[in-house]
Amino acid sequence: MKIGYVSLNVSDLQRSLEFYQSILGFKVIGRPSNQRVLLSTDGNPSHLIELLRAGHQESSSRKIKRSGLYHLAVLLPERKHLADMLVHLREKRDHVYFDGLADHLVSESIYIRDPELNGIEIYRDRPTSEWNWNDSQIEMATLRLDADDLLKAATKEGWKEMPVKTAIGHVHLHVQDLTKAMKFYHAILGLNATSTFPGAYFFAAGRYHHHVAANTWLGTDIQPASPESPGLNHFSIQLPSKEEFKRLVKQLSHYDLAAGDSSEESIFVEDMDGIKIRIQHK
Numbered sequence: 001m002k003i004g005y006v007s008l009n010v011s012d013l014q015r016s017l018e019f020y021q022s023i024l025g026f027k028v029i030g031r032p033s034n035q036r037v038l039l040s041t042d043g044n045p046s047h048l049i050e051l052l053r054a055g056h057q058e059s060s061s062r063k064i065k066r067s068g069l070y071h072l073a074v075l076l077p078e079r080k081h082l083a084d085m086l087v088h089l090r091e092k093r094d095h096v097y098f099d100g101l102a103d104h105l106v107s108e109s110i111y112i113r114d115p116e117l118n119g120i121e122i123y124r125d126r127p128t129s130e131w132n133w134n135d136s137q138i139e140m141a142t143l144r145l146d147a148d149d150l151l152k153a154a155t156k157e158g159w160k161e162m163p164v165k166t167a168i169g170h171v172h173l174h175v176q177d178l179t180k181a182m183k184f185y186h187a188i189l190g191l192n193a194t195s196t197f198p199g200a201y202f203f204a205a206g207r208y209h210h211h212v213a214a215n216t217w218l219g220t221d222i223q224p225a226s227p228e229s230p231g232l233n234h235f236s237i238q239l240p241s242k243e244e245f246k247r248l249v250k251q252l253s254h255y256d257l258a259a260g261d262s263s264e265e266s267i268f269v270e271d272m273d274g275i276k277i278r279i280q281h282k
Helices: 014-024 077-090 146-150 176-187 242-254
Strands: 002-010 025-034 035-040 049-053 067-076 097-103 109-114 118-124 169-176 192-197 200-204 212-215 231-241 259-260 266-270 276-281
Touching: 002 014, 002 169, 014 025, 014 049, 014 067, 035 192, 077 118, 077 146, 097 231, 109 276, 118 169, 169 231, 176 200, 176 212, 231 242, 242 259, 242 266, 242 276
Parallel strands: 002 049, 067 118, 169 212, 231 276
Antiparallel strands: 002 231, 025 035, 035 049, 067 169, 097 109, 109 118, 192 200, 200 212, 259 266, 266 276
């Protein structure tokens, strides 16, 4: 299993498109309408980011605390790519909102925001041989990133575009209730509960550190997710086979969680905070 793509509602489609193209280096691979743009890496037919022009918007949408996206996480293939990205973002600092840098033991990360203030983590994984597992739990932390050491890996060519094999590594969500998040992502979807942090749970398929994280850092009195609000429209979970897809659809139907159009390839569901997810298979 992996995260397929993230779909975002944006108030200014052209402004967001300029950011994801010019600043981050994604390529437009499809424009099904003037309301929708699909972005990926060169040569990848599957989109990683979907930008949707938001229709009706709440006048005070940014003041309302809602369940939804904390950040989407772009996973780069190699450390040199992260180093080149850091050099590039520093050069573009007048056009980038920095949230910080972090060493998570399993990975190294840059945190920024897009023009709509959606959180973006850009990271590279350390080799799995350097990860520390204690049975089913993985050791993670939030430490100071040694930026000077990272920059030693920068190349002479510098940042050009999102490299081949870039992926959406994980999504991190704001939720109202961690117990409900545990039930949905662990008990119902079947992801492993891999780690905890004050106010946050982490979930993954297989021996990955996390594909989905959930936190209550906005408080437990936040509003449910809204499909009209700027921010997360939905994200996709891609299963490895049709058999796994059928098995999970059966599991979801037992809990009456289907929330939209379905087909033999995909189905839309909502978690217990109203966050929409598209379940699909290869």
